[in-house]
Amino acid sequence: QVQLVESGGGLVQTGGSLRLSCAASGSIFSINVMGWYRQAPGKQRELVASITSGGRTNYVDSVKGRFTISRDNDKNTVYLQMNSLKPEDTAVYYCNADGQEYYSGSYYPGNYWGQGTQVTVSS
Numbered sequence: 001q002v003q004l005v006e007s008g009g010g011l012v013q014t015g016g017s018l019r020l021s022c023a024a025s026g027s028i029f030s031i032n033v034m035g036w037y038r039q040a041p042g043k044q045r046e047l048v049a050s051i052t053s054g055g056r057t058n059y060v061d062s063v064k065g066r067f068t069i070s071r072d073n074d075k076n077t078v079y080l081q082m083n084s085l086k087p088e089d090t091a092v093y094y095c096n097a098d099g100q101e102y103y104s105g106s107y108y109p110g111n112y113w114g115q116g117t118q119v120t121v122s123s
Contacts, residue, residue, distance in 0.1 A: 002026040002112045004095045009117030016121070017083045022095030022114055024076040029107055031099035034071055034078035038091035038119075045094070049080060062088075085121045092116040 008020040024031060035050030049059045049069040057069055066085075071078040078095060095114035100107050 002028055002097070002099075002101055002110060004097060004112050004114035006093070006095050006114040006117040009093060009119045011120045011122065012085055013122050014086060016085050017081070018085065018119060019082070020080040020093055020095075020117060020119075022078045022097075024097050024112070027101045027103045028076055029100040029102035031073075031076060031097050033098045035096045036069065036078070036080045037094045037096055038089075039094070039116075040088075040091040043091075048093070051078065082119070085119075087121045087123045089119060090121050091119060093119050 002024060003026050004022055004024050006020060006022045008018060010018060012018055033050055033052050036048045037045050038048050039045040047060060048063055049067055051057045051069045051071050053073060059067060066083050068081040094116045097112045100109050
């Protein structure tokens with residue numbers, strides 16, 4: 001099994017910053033893409049940012065120039081630096097990883113989710 005553990009959410013005022021972290025552990029062989037999604041009340045979950053193992057990044061338009069995704073491949077950890085936060089960034093943020101597990105002599109592809117961390121931006 002693969003577990004993703006997130007940290008770093010909280011309450012911040014408009015214009016403030018937060019840094020989210022997500023560490024993957026367990027029977028990981030490789031992780032291709034890691035990303036952050038968010039879901040606000042009454043809205044669908046959306047991709048915020050993603051990063052490949054080679055460092056290629058992708059952002060939703062609403063966070064470009066404000067959020068930065070990065071990862072430490074040796075630690076199987078992904079980060080999301082969020083600056084200039086706005087009330088509309090308020091949501092539960094979920095870490096996601098797409099990769100492979102190795103156990104019992106075989107490789108298994110998988111897609112994994114963290115438990116979510118609340119980010120609240122007050123106006």
